[in-house]
Amino acid sequence: MKALLTKAVGGPETLVLEDLPTPTPAAGEVVVDIAACAINYPDTLMIRDLYQFRPERPYSPGGEFSGTVSAVGEGVSRWKVGDRVLASTGSGALREQIAVAADRLFEVPAGIDLVQASALLMTYGTTIHALKDRGDIEAGNTVLVLGAAGGVGLSAVELAKAYGARVVAAVSSEDKAAVARKAGADDVVIYPREDMDKDASKALAQSFKDAVGPQGADIVYDIVGGQYSEPALRAIAWEGRFLVIGFPAGIARMPLNLTLLKSCDIRGVFWGAFVAREPQRNGANIEELFALWQDGRINPLISQTYPLDRAHEAIAALENRQAIGKLVVTM
Structure with a gap:
């Protein structure tokens, strides 16, 4: 699979696209084929080591994504292959596939586009x-x-x-x-x-x-x-x-x-920090967001999409305060 990686401290121009082995799920994990990864302001900070969390390099930026479950690890009963999901992971999502803890996923309701769903969390x-x-x-x-x-x-x-x-x-x-x-x-x-x-x-x-x-x-x-x-x-x-x-x-x-x-x-x-400390309250908030979306009271705006090999351009545009709505990288 292809993945965009940060290997050294720097701006969007330092990111590199590489081929990595396809992930396999550990116990309690699922593998998701990523459909879209939304770009957020922390992505601009993390690659420069200016954010409060600094993952060990090399890693992929990208903190929220949507996609389809493609493999399920031992002990996972809630999810099955083919389920449409979204998650917030902080980093790691600017790649074609990701292994993620099953309890971090939310189901994307029927009728909601996966690319647009990536811009919600x-x-x-x-x-x-x-x-x-x-x-x-x-x-x-x-x-x-x-x-x-x-x-x-x-x-x-x-x-x-x-x-x-x-x-x-x-x-x-x-x-x-x-x-x-x-x-x-x-x-x-x-x-x-x-x-x-x-x-x-x-x-x-x-x-x-x-x-x-x-x-x-x-x-x-x-x-x-x-x-x-x-x-x-x-x-x-x-x-x-x-x-x-x-x-x-x-x-x-x-x-x-x-x-x-x-x-x-x-x-x-x-x-x-709220998500980590109070996952049940956060889960209730996310369910409320889906209800508001299905009622037509919110509608995430994606102003531009980018392929994975141009994801650095999306990060640069957000860093320079040029974005209107959300910028999303599609796989």
């Missing part, structure tokens, strides 16, 4: 955990979503709307604004991509305040970080929840006096 799984478990979302809340046109950001727009919230999407271009509106955003703020001085930061904070309304944002969903976090915090509501999802624009330095003035919380969202 890390984005919508992160967001349902963020909004429900960390954000205490309620119908009627106002949610400000930073980076609202990427895969995670769009999942936040869709899920917040599904839970009855008013959504303000913050994006960096008119094209991305159109995507966010199509996903259901009630209002859009376009922020600058260039470095902001103090006056520009204040102007952005005022734009956020104008968009969310006089009561402020009950939830700020921050997938961007950097210079955008503080202006968003200034637009938060009394006792609002500021959710830290990621920081491709850099780790923000937040003035903690604002948390006192607004009596608000800054809450971290680490979905991967």
Whole structure:
């Protein structure tokens, strides 16, 4: 089988495509013929050794995939050859086949396309955990979503709307604004991509305040970080929840006096650790996501697909913040 490997620390250009032996399942494992592997921001960090987890090299990037079970190991009773599944593994999925622990798999319901299914877990799984478990979302809340046109950001727009919230999407271009509106955003703020001085930061904070309304944002969903976090915090509501999802624009330095003035919380969202610590709660969240999908209330957007030998291009595009929706590598 073919596999894309990282053998040395570096960017997407350092990845190499090689032939490896076909895996066989150990006890408690299944082998999945991978149909598609979605690209996520941690993939850009892990190959540079900038992520909190550093698998031993050589390994394949790619943390979530969908496919069909092709072999079943000893002791596995839930799965059989031919079952359509998806999983989040953190890494290892940019290859044609993978051996994975059987208890990490979820069944893909009938009628849901396997390629599109590959884009569900890390984005919508992160967001349902963020909004429900960390954000205490309620119908009627106002949610400000930073980076609202990427895969995670769009999942936040869709899920917040599904839970009855008013959504303000913050994006960096008119094209991305159109995507966010199509996903259901009630209002859009376009922020600058260039470095902001103090006056520009204040102007952005005022734009956020104008968009969310006089009561402020009950939830700020921050997938961007950097210079955008503080202006968003200034637009938060009394006792609002500021959710830290990621920081491709850099780790923000937040003035903690604002948390006192607004009596608000800054809450971290680490979905991967939640999955490991509370698999049953995560499983219930994933089942809810499939129900919402089948009801037509969410619909993962895949803007572009790549063959395995061009997977490095997908990682580079995400690293450079060029992606709209999800980028997926198909086998």
